[in-house]
Amino acid sequence: MNKWHHLAQQEIIGLHTKVPLLQGGQTRYINLDNAATTPPLRTVTRAVLSFLPWYSSVHRGFGYKSQLSTELYARARQLVLNFFGADPRKYTALFVKNTSEGLNKLAHRLPVSREEVLSSWMEHHSNDLPWRLRKQARFIELTPEGTLDLGDLETKLKTSHPRIRLITVCGASNVTGVVNPLQTITELAHYYGAELAVDAAQLAPHFPMKLAGPRGAIDYLALSAHKMYAPFGTGVLIGPHAAFRTGIPDEVGGGTVLACSREQVIFAPPPERDEAGTPNLIGAYALAVALQWFAQHDLASLARHEDQLTRYAFSRLQTVPGLVLYGPSPDRYPRIGVISFNMEGIPHGLVAAYLSFEAGIGVRHGCFCARPYVHHLLRLTKAEISFYENLARAGKKCELPGMVRISFGFYNTREEIDLLIDALKTLRAEEKQIKNRYRIDPVTGEYLPTTGRVKMFIAQHAADLFKLRT
Numbered sequence: 001m002n003k004w005h006h007l008a009q010q011e012i013i014g015l016h017t018k019v020p021l022l023q024g025g026q027t028r029y030i031n032l033d034n035a036a037t038t039p040p041l042r043t044v045t046r047a048v049l050s051f052l053p054w055y056s057s058v059h060r061g062f063g064y065k066s067q068l069s070t071e072l073y074a075r076a077r078q079l080v081l082n083f084f085g086a087d088p089r090k091y092t093a094l095f096v097k098n099t100s101e102g103l104n105k106l107a108h109r110l111p112v113s114r115e116e117v118l119s120s121w122m123e124h125h126s127n128d129l130p131w132r133l134r135k136q137a138r139f140i141e142l143t144p145e146g147t148l149d150l151g152d153l154e155t156k157l158k159t160s161h162p163r164i165r166l167i168t169v170c171g172a173s174n175v176t177g178v179v180n181p182l183q184t185i186t187e188l189a190h191y192y193g194a195e196l197a198v199d200a201a202q203l204a205p206h207f208p209m210k211l212a213g214p215r216g217a218i219d220y221l222a223l224s225a226h227k228m229y230a231p232f233g234t235g236v237l238i239g240p241h242a243a244f245r246t247g248i249p250d251e252v253g254g255g256t257v258l259a260c261s262r263e264q265v266i267f268a269p270p271p272e273r274d275e276a277g278t279p280n281l282i283g284a285y286a287l288a289v290a291l292q293w294f295a296q297h298d299l300a301s302l303a304r305h306e307d308q309l310t311r312y313a314f315s316r317l318q319t320v321p322g323l324v325l326y327g328p329s330p331d332r333y334p335r336i337g338v339i340s341f342n343m344e345g346i347p348h349g350l351v352a353a354y355l356s357f358e359a360g361i362g363v364r365h366g367c368f369c370a371r372p373y374v375h376h377l378l379r380l381t382k383a384e385i386s387f388y389e390n391l392a393r394a395g396k397k398c399e400l401p402g403m404v405r406i407s408f409g410f411y412n413t414r415e416e417i418d419l420l421i422d423a424l425k426t427l428r429a430e431e432k433q434i435k436n437r438y439r440i441d442p443v444t445g446e447y448l449p450t451t452g453r454v455k456m457f458i459a460q461h462a463a464d465l466f467k468l469r470t
């Protein structure tokens, strides 16, 4: 048993939960959907539970508990800054609810004007739409195999009018897991007088990230705690104090002002200026504890462990007949443990349904909130995209193009990957019979078994979870 398997046994809540199967009986659940969200760490949950007797309001009371809560919140912020090597004299960390909120806030707050932002065509919608809709962003093109085209980036930086003042890219893709060359991009951005924002939602949980590198420092960084084993509703946006010292925040209210009279409003300095209302102290504390845990257990070694898992999965998936993988192989391009694929002749929704209902394996399918990137990887023409957009308008979700995605956490194992491969091979071998066991749900567009056994379990399980225990 290696270090990570050992830690998984101690730390992952729900590692041994069993789920019902369509064919009867139960099996241990295999979670291969960590890019969406990760299970909580026991260390994090324990810390939260031990704090709950002391929980009180932040910045708003003077009782002991309130002062303790305020102190804890300030320390959580400090810890986040330290973890990413952000000098607190220059940077602030704003607690938000997730990466999406962080990036929307940044798009609202930065005084860059229209067409001065460069995003990329591989982004999650959360790092595309805020810029596309607010700033009419331009987009960095992709290579045919789905990596960033650095030549196009440099050309756009050199020739764009008005001049590009902000580049915003993901650290790693949530579709292919490719890791962007952040140092090169930082250097290019700064050379051409632009700042760099990084959507670190996927990279931060799998790779030791620091703002400052040998070729310059990332200017802004956003991430979600629920992808870092601390699912208590928080995220963070890091950026220079200077960027948040002026302007009107996207949300205003309690806690954001130094003074407010009938005549005028004087906003507080950052971070308070941008944290309207009662903050999510539990979420901030949970994130900080998770980061402490990561620091203790060495993220670089975690990255190596996950890299081995990814390479193993990538090579094993190639043994499944008719399976198409997307993006460059991890032998040629750095990737985190996110792999998307399709099985020729079997809809992605059906693959995901079969894995869930008949093998107890949780994966995701569809376009993963990164449609332009998935269209590119699937090599769809404009006419095809518009055909599918019309289908979507008509509510025919299941016929939309997409992929199946598996994504790893440090606790996943080679044995779990082997079980996935066995299941995919069975699906291929028994394709016809398996297809007959499913129908498309007219409301959700998902594939569902023709018998309702598992759905009945889910409904009962949810009802049970609402039964109050004393």
Ligand SMILES: Cc1ncc(COP(=O)(O)O)c(C=O)c1O
Pocket: 035, 036, 098, 099, 100, 101, 124, 126, 127, 170, 172, 173, 174, 199, 201, 202, 224
């Ligand atoms: C790369 C990337 N950016 C942003 C997000 C949005 O994260 P959240 O839903 O926590 O706001 C995700 C979520 O999957 C993501 O993968």
